[in-house]
Amino acid sequence: MISTTFLLLGLALCLHVAECTPKTTPLDSIVFSALNCRKHSAVLTDFGGVGDGKTSNTKAFTSAINKLSGLASDGGAMLIVPPGKWLTGSFNLTSHFTLYIHKDAVLLGSQDESEWPNIDVLPSYGREINFPGGRLSSLIFGTNLTDVVVTGGNGTIDGQGANWWKKYRNKELNVSRPFLIEIMYSNQVQISNLTLINSPSWNVHPIYSSDVVIQGMTILAPTDSPNTDGINPDSCTNIRIEDCYIVSGDDCIAVKSGWDRYGLKVGMPTQQLVIRRLTCISPDSATIALGSEMSGGIQDVRIEDITAIKTQSGVRIKTAVGRGGFVRDIYVRRMIMKTMKYVFWMTGSYRLHPDPSFDPKALPEITRINYRDMVAENVTYAARLEGISNDPFTGICISNVTITLTETPKKLQWNCTNVEGVTSNVTPSPVxxxxxxxxxxxxPFPEDRLPIEDVKLKSCSIASNI
Incomplete structure (x- = not known):
């Protein structure tokens, strides 16, 4: 019988799945793409993991990752979540590490609130958006990391959010609901090829990070679930989001950079962001939202080849007096929209603030916003563009857009205040x-490439020696 014990850091733990796993197991010959491959591999069951959907695996994940972290300087390590249902609370990742979730594996978010530790509020927010009392750690969490991969064969992470949504609606919580994946203060991050369902709140939240690749994600939540944003890049630089399918109760993608004076103080913009080949369904929110927490700035965002279906709005800008910061150099092209409330929507009156002492002189700069090559069908309103008095949104360009209205469209199709720009070849003609x-x-749409676009993934195997 082949031993499943691993030799690791002086313990009797085997380091290579290829040498420890019988050839008949479902872990054989799995190939996947990653920023970096790992020299060492381990399976969650070798750290006491039990995949029965009932036994908590929080300690097993924590023990495994703590031990595998010692291999960071020796080619890194990978933890494999094999087939099964793995109940767990929050756990932390480590550097030079891959978490691989098998296609027949399901991570289940624990319903025990004690398995979700309180962590510090984000410095660029000053408090939690929903509750001033604090926030809970995400299911999968990491901070101050280099070279971390969360991927799989389209394995599933189920946040089991229904009970959290109920408590939120009934005002039974005094802290924020946890996210599914949050990576902070990190670089060389990959999140890919997973199915995320029923998150208690946001799904994927990279923040204060750089060189981030998010691809091949399927993110699903009931369209009436509260605050279940799909992907929220926040005060990040050099990000690539591509080939994702999102059904959400909130924005499919929400680009952020901090809230009022807290975001201004931290001063970390989200910039050099590529979003492409996204399909979104969100009847009450945006396909892609820029803001409303944008006080650190949002710039150089390139959005292309987007499909929105039964969604409230396309690429929406949300800001307010007191935000400060900027949203500029935004480029959108090749967008298809079907059954939309708004094609274009910008608002300068998104008034939610972290505290009543916001600075009314902190006015946001919204400029150089470009949309082109778009088709929208079954539309209720073509545009609602509302800048700020004495602070107009400028440099708006809309070209080569065809809009077909619903059978009962609103009479006022273009509601424009405090904006400046041009249109060209827009049908029907804007009023x-x-x-x-x-x-x-x-x-315009930039012809140059951002650095993250040239990052190549490697072909990796967890059973290459079998």
Whole structure:
């Protein structure tokens, strides 16, 4: 009988799945793509994991990752979650590490609140958005990491959020609901090829991080579930989000960078962001939202090849007096929208603030916002564009857009206040004096490539020696 014991840090633990796992197991010959491959591998069951859907595996995950962290300087390590249902509370990742979730594995978020520790509020927010009392750690959490991968064969992470949503609606919580995945103060991050369902709140939240690749994600939540944003890049630089399918009760993607004076003080913009090949369904929210917490700034965002179905709005800008910061150099092209309330929506009156002492002189700068090559069908409103008095949104460009209205459209199709820009080849023609028609204008989209676009993933195997 082949031993399943692993030799690790002086313990009797085997380091290579290829040498320890019988060839008949479902872990054989799995190949996947990652930023980096690992020299060492281990399976959760070798640390006491029990995949019966009832036994808590929080200690097993913590023990495994703590031990595997000692291999960071020797080619790194991978923890494999094999087939089964793995109940767990929050656990922390480590550097030079891969968490691989098998296609027949399901991580189940614990219903025991004691398995979700309290952690510090985010410095760029000052308090939690929903509750000033604090926040709970995410199911999968990491901070101050380098080279970390969370991936799988489309394995599932089920946050079991229904009870959290009920408590939120009944005002039974005094702390925020946990996210599914949050990575902070880190670089070289990959989150890919997973199915996330029923998150208690946000699903994926990279913050204060750089060089982030998020791809091949399926994210599902009931469309009436509260605050179940899909992916929220927040005060990050050099990010690539691609090939994702999201059904959400909130924004499918929400780009953020901090809240009012707290975000201004931290001053970390989200920038050099690519979002492409996204499909979104969110009847009450945006396909992609920029803000409303944008006080650290949002710039150089490139959005292309997007499909929105039965979604409230397309690429929406949300801000307010007191935010400060900026949203600028935003580029959108090749977007298809079907059954939308709004095609274009910008608002300068998103008034939620962390405290009543916001600075009314902190006005956001919204400029150089570009949309082109878009088709929208079954639309209720073409545009609702509302800047701020004495602080107009400028440099808006809309070109080559065809809009087909619903059978019962609203009479006022273009509601424009405190905005400046141009339109070109928009059908039907906008009725908006602030966005005059100019012939033969093509709104810009950058021709250069961002550094994250040239990051190549490697082909890795967890059973290469079998």
């Amino acid at each position: 908006c004096d602030m966005l005059p028609e100019k012939k033969h204008v093509e709104c």
